[in-house]
Amino acid sequence: xxxxxxxxxxxxxxxxxxxxxxxxxxxxxxxxxxxxxxxxxxxxxxxxxxxxxxxxxxxxxxxxxxxxxxxxxxxxxxxxxxxxxxxxxxxxxxxxxxxxxxxxxxxxxxxxxxxxxxxxxxxxxxxxxxxxxxxxxxxxxxxxxxxxxxxxxxxxxxxxxxxxxxxxxxxxxxxxxxxxxxxxxxxxxxxxxxxxxxxxxxxx
Numbered sequence: 398x399x400x401x402x403x404x405x406x407x408x409x410x411x412x413x414x415x416x417x418x419x420x421x422x423x424x425x426x427x428x429x430x431x432x433x434x435x436x437x438x439x440x441x442x443x444x445x446x447x448x449x450x451x452x453x454x455x456x457x458x459x460x461x462x463x464x465x466x467x468x469x470x471x472x473x474x475x476x477x478x479x480x481x482x483x484x485x486x487x488x489x490x491x492x493x494x495x496x497x498x499x500x501x502x503x504x505x506x507x508x509x510x511x512x513x514x515x516x517x518x519x520x521x522x523x524x525x526x527x528x529x530x531x532x533x534x535x536x537x538x539x540x541x542x543x544x545x546x547x548x549x550x551x552x553x554x555x556x557x558x559x560x561x562x563x564x565x566x567x568x569x570x571x572x573x574x575x576x577x578x579x580x581x582x583x584x585x586x587x588x589x590x591x592x593x594x595x596x597x598x599x600x601x
Contacts, residue, residue, distance in 0.1 A: 404435075412439040424450040428463075437510070438479025441467040445486035452493060461499050464491055468506030477514045484510055485526040492534035504539075518554055521547045521563045525570035532574035540574055561587045 411430045418427035428447040434440045448463035467487050484507050491503045507527075514520050528543035544567065551563035564587045571580035 408434045408436055408439060412436075412443070415443050419446055431466075435471045435473035436479055437471050437473060437475045438477075438481070438483045440471060441483030442479070442486055445483060445490050449486075449490045449493075452490065457494055460490065461494065464503050465499075468503055468510065475510065475513050478519070480510055480514055481519060481523045484514075485523060485530065488527050489530040492530050492536070516546075516550050516553070518550065518557070518559050518563055521550050522566050524550075525566050528570050529573050544570060544574075 411434050415427040415430045415434075418424070418430070424447050427443055431440050431443040431447075434443070444463045444467035448460040448467070451457075451460040451463065464487060467483070487503065488507055491500055491507075494500065511523075514523065524543045524547040528540040528547070531537075531540040531543060547563075547567050547570070551560060551567060554560055554563065564583050568580045568583040568587070571577075571583060
């Protein structure tokens with residue numbers, strides 16, 4: 398990758414290499430590549446996965462340090478598509494750690510970065526994934542806000558063909574966090590056969 402002159406192609410190659418290293422069970426080697434990847438989203442994914450590894454091995458302090466790094470600006474312009482992958486990973490890992498000032502700092506950083514992702518259909522699965530993580534951590538108010546944001550985006554796209562897919566994504570998230578009645582209501586908006594919709598969602 399070092400011989401690739403185009404910086405975008407170089408960071409893409411390095412990110413792919415990091416993915417391979419994670420797959421091979423070498424997260425610490427993958428982590429080293431983050432220092433050479435300026436894209437905040439790509440870098441954030443690597444750091445969050447490495448933090449998850451550290452946390453699973455009992456090193457919460459190192460995991461927290463990596464999550465702090467994951468939300469720091471790099472000087473490069475963030476790309477919404479890579480942030481969309483990174484931010485749920487950061488939230489999920491952070492919420493598996495105990496409450497405290499560090500959690501608030503990381504989640505505040507995530508919220509700021511979320512503003513860089515346009516309020517368009519691709520943001521809906523980002524918000525629903527974050528909502529599920531927040532509910533697992535018993536952060537119901539935060540989960541409700543995340544689902545509310547997903548709903549607003551979906552509603553603004555109610556005339557688009559993707560609207561039923563967005564509602565399905567939201568309904569599945571509602572089921573996952575125990576909001577069964579809301580999931581029925583959401584499914585009812587997908588088609589004229591709400592029972593079939595919810596049965597399908599429960600099967601997932």
